[in-house]
Amino acid sequence: MNKGSFLSKALGTILLFSGFTIGLHSPLAIAADYKSEYKMSLVLGPAFPWGKGGEIWADLVRERTSGRINIKLYPGASLVGGDQTREFTSIRQGVIDMAIGSTINWSPQIKELNLFSLPFLMPNYQSMDALVKGDVGKDLFAIIEKQGVVPLAWGENGFREISNSKKEIKKPEDLKGMKFRVVGSPIYNETFSALGANPTQMSWADTQSALASGAVDGQENPESVYAAAKLYTVGQKFVTVWHYVNDPLIFVVNKEVWENWTPQDREIVRQAAIDAGKQEVVIARKGLIEANQPAWKEMEQSGVKVSYLNSAEHALFVNATRDVYAKWKNQIGAGLVEKAEKSIGSAK
Numbered sequence: 001m002n003k004g005s006f007l008s009k010a011l012g013t014i015l016l017f018s019g020f021t022i023g024l025h026s027p028l029a030i031a032a033d034y035k036s037e038y039k040m041s042l043v044l045g046p047a048f049p050w051g052k053g054g055e056i057w058a059d060l061v062r063e064r065t066s067g068r069i070n071i072k073l074y075p076g077a078s079l080v081g082g083d084q085t086r087e088f089t090s091i092r093q094g095v096i097d098m099a100i101g102s103t104i105n106w107s108p109q110i111k112e113l114n115l116f117s118l119p120f121l122m123p124n125y126q127s128m129d130a131l132v133k134g135d136v137g138k139d140l141f142a143i144i145e146k147q148g149v150v151p152l153a154w155g156e157n158g159f160r161e162i163s164n165s166k167k168e169i170k171k172p173e174d175l176k177g178m179k180f181r182v183v184g185s186p187i188y189n190e191t192f193s194a195l196g197a198n199p200t201q202m203s204w205a206d207t208q209s210a211l212a213s214g215a216v217d218g219q220e221n222p223e224s225v226y227a228a229a230k231l232y233t234v235g236q237k238f239v240t241v242w243h244y245v246n247d248p249l250i251f252v253v254n255k256e257v258w259e260n261w262t263p264q265d266r267e268i269v270r271q272a273a274i275d276a277g278k279q280e281v282v283i284a285r286k287g288l289i290e291a292n293q294p295a296w297k298e299m300e301q302s303g304v305k306v307s308y309l310n311s312a313e314h315a316l317f318v319n320a321t322r323d324v325y326a327k328w329k330n331q332i333g334a335g336l337v338e339k340a341e342k343s344i345g346s347a348k
Ligand code: X2X
Pocket: 043, 044, 084, 102, 104, 105, 157, 183, 203, 204, 220, 221, 222, 225, 247
């Protein structure tokens, strides 16, 4: 081998090697390990604040990763056949890559999330904020993380108000014998039973037709859900704004999916979740935090009778559900509930 060809071979090897190295570290090579689509599970689609939050999150991630992470929305809990109470298990198992889920739907797997379903725990938005932004929120994220799911940010479904097709509700006796659709955690059955009603557990997917057919008389959901689903068109003409619970939303990613992303991309996804969560909360509270709650005023224009409780009426509902609260305080963990009570007390 002459000197010239040796040099050119050596140069070729160096070029080949450095080219290989560059190739490995280029964004394209990394993207090759990524899925072409990440599946995001949601119960409600972009017509609702919840799904809008999902859309914002997915869009921010796509923009900020230049398309390396491409997320598709699957509303209607369609990845679990509409059974929203199975969503959390499917995220753990990797059937779902990421999700924005309600604490109610995940509480069958994580009992501590029933905290937000304790009747009349949170009197207002300040108490909700105090919980999710404070130590309670941190504790709950640690619990979720231990279950193998990575929590990133909080959003909000909203204060859940009661509606029905029969009559105005102002006191617990008014619920007597009425059939109510409730969501998938036993605490709702117990709360409605304590109020003298006849609760029946049902997924959201089945709820609208059950209301339309009269199989159930009433339901409970935030104003944004009531309005976007036009529940007044399926006979739900009576609403009582009683603020008995508020379900936060949690933005999460499956752990393996998370670990497969570069640290830089993880940070992008986390920050996008935080940004989307903030925007989603603003959308969810629109028309509800202003004086006179214009969102409910608008429903009145659709022929809905919207009722509010004075403090004496409110106290009757609190008293009627006191035993449920006490029982579930222990189930959830008295320590966590006391921390939440304290946090709410100092937020007032
Ligand atoms: O099913 C409901 O009522 C809903 C849409 O609010 C939840 O997923 C908790």
